[in-house]
Amino acid sequence: MRHLVFGLVMALLLSSSSALASQSSTMAFVTDSATIPGTLLLVNVASGQSPVPVSVGSAPFGVAVLPDGSRVYVSNRGFGSCRTSSNGTISVIYADGTLKTTIPVQKMPMGVAAGPDGRVYVANNCSHSLSVINTANEMVDMTVSLMKYGSLSPRGVAANPIATMPYVYVTNRGSDDLAVVNTNDWSVVRITGIGNDPFGVAVAKDGKTIYVALEGDGKLAVVNAITLLVDARIDVGPFGSNTGPTGVAVGRDGRVYVTNTESNSVWVVDLTKNPVTSVSKGVGAKPVGVAVSPDGSRVYVANSMSASLSVISTSDGRVLDPIELPGSTPFAFGNYVWGPTAIPVAIDIKPGSNQNTINLGSHGVTPVAILSSSVFNAPVLVNPATVTLAGAPVQLKGDGVTAVVEERDVNGDGFVDLVVHVQTDAMVVPQGETAVVLEGKTWTGDDIRGEGTVRIVPGK
Ligand SMILES: [Ca+2]
Numbered sequence: 479m480r481h482l483v484f485g486l487v488m489a490l491l492l493s494s495s496s497a498l499a500s501q502s503s504t505m506a507f508v509t510d511s512a513t514i515p516g517t518l519l520l521v522n523v524a525s526g527q528s529p530v531p532v533s534v535g536s537a538p539f540g541v542a543v544l545p546d547g548s549r550v551y552v553s554n555r556g557f558g559s560c561r562t563s564s565n566g567t568i569s570v571i572y573a574d575g576t577l578k579t580t581i582p583v584q585k586m587p588m589g590v591a592a593g594p595d596g597r598v599y600v601a602n603n604c605s606h607s608l609s610v611i612n613t614a615n616e617m618v619d620m621t622v623s624l625m626k627y628g629s630l631s632p633r634g635v636a637a638n639p640i641a642t643m644p645y646v647y648v649t650n651r652g653s654d655d656l657a658v659v660n661t662n663d664w665s666v667v668r669i670t671g672i673g674n675d676p677f678g679v680a681v682a683k684d685g686k687t688i689y690v691a692l693e694g695d696g697k698l699a700v701v702n703a704i705t706l707l708v709d710a711r712i713d714v715g716p717f718g719s720n721t722g723p724t725g726v727a728v729g730r731d732g733r734v735y736v737t738n739t740e741s742n743s744v745w746v747v748d749l750t751k752n753p754v755t756s757v758s759k760g761v762g763a764k765p766v767g768v769a770v771s772p773d774g775s776r777v778y779v780a781n782s783m784s785a786s787l788s789v790i791s792t793s794d795g796r797v798l799d800p801i802e803l804p805g806s807t808p809f810a811f812g813n814y815v816w817g818p819t820a821i822p823v824a825i826d827i828k829p830g831s832n833q834n835t836i837n838l839g840s841h842g843v844t845p846v847a848i849l850s851s852s853v854f855n856a857p858v859l860v861n862p863a864t865v866t867l868a869g870a871p872v873q874l875k876g877d878g879v880t881a882v883v884e885e886r887d888v889n890g891d892g893f894v895d896l897v898v899h900v901q902t903d904a905m906v907v908p909q910g911e912t913a914v915v916l917e918g919k920t921w922t923g924d925d926i927r928g929e930g931t932v933r934i935v936p937g938k
Pocket residue numbers: 826827828829830831832833834
């Protein structure tokens with residue numbers, strides 16, 4: 479009987495696992511504090527499949543995902559006040575939804591962040607401390623007292639992504655400062671007077687700028703990570719009002735997204751523009767968690783009072799159809815979205831032909847256009863010699879290094895496209911109609927990826 483029950487449980491686990499994403503999908507890991515115990519929702523954001531619930535601890539709040547996507551760390555904040563609450567925990571969940579372990583930390587853990595150093599950092603609000611988890615053995619290696627330095631009631635935490643900048647940044651609501659923790663020697667430097675009630679924090683991809691949501695001021699603080707000076711405080715509320723900025727995320731293009739819980743909006747800060755902000759209205763009620771997909775194409779916003787994820791397109795700022803999260807109170811505070819990092823590009827195989835018929839025996843080349851858009855200038859960005867289609871390299875000039883390219887607007891949209899020529903007989907494809915993948919790199923080393931369809935006819 480016990481074996482039968484065990485078998486049934488395993489069958490259920492396996493069937494729910496197979497419903498999950500493959501590693502190539504973008505996943506959102508959303509904390510839901512509406513249930514007891516709390517739930518982590520595994521949301522395949524592209525598939526339209528129902529979110530898969532996984533039980534975690536009490537009142538889950540923060541989320542961090544390891545850089546390789548293998549595990550998710552959830553802070554279980556617990557109920558009650560600092561006076562009444564007991565120590566909180568971190569649930570460690572494998573990407574397939576199974577629980578690996580539960581790690582005890584201190585009182586009321588809120589923000590969680592994964593560093594480039596294999597550690598996970600936890601801000602314990604009621605203990606005024608930072609727990610440091612070694613992800614190799616899932617043990618707390620170190621607990622840094624922030625109170626010792628005068629920092630009180632930490633909430634948000636972010637790690638500098640650059641390995642040579644060994645710093646973790648903690649927002650402290652009780653003392654209105656940003657604590658800069660050196661992860662080599664665990665010393666702490668405080669940036670005092672940063673503003674009122676700092677909450678969410680994020681670091682730019684190059685590690686040089688820190689962004690802090692000032693919930694008490696309606697502003698975003700822009701902090702220079704080298705000088706530790708506050709460069710600017712930017713209004714992120716309608717007409718300069720304060721509508722409670724909470725979460726912050728940085729896109730791969732450098733734009734910063736700030737959730738405003740009281741005006742149901744996301745403010746987009748582009749420091750290269752003047753004025754620097756724009757707004758995405760029409761997200762759900764009381765948004766808190768915000769994260770950008772690793773490919774840079776989408777912003778996901780967790781609406782804590784309308785049980786949904788809003789989806790914003792980064793290319794044009796449009797709010798797309800939301801993803802419903804039935805019956806939940808999603809906070810998802812932190813960097814809760816993980817997925818492939820390649821920049822998605824649109825391609826046109828054999829421009830001018832819809833059939834894309836290819837004769838593998840032709841010993842010629844097949845033209846492929848990488849299409850440009852308002853945010854992606856293919857002829858400028860793409861290193862054409864790195865491009866492959868279905869594994870086949872591009873045609874090179876006589877020097878054996880430089881790709882043969884054309885720059886023309888193949889689809890008449892006003893954006894000049896990049897046309898390369900792949901060696902047809904090197905394509906690895908079966909006969910008939912088949913999906914093929916284009917891969918390559920930008921001159922700055924980012925991966926690009928596009929998909930198309932070809933119809934292979936027998937060669938002679
Ligand atoms: Ca075509």
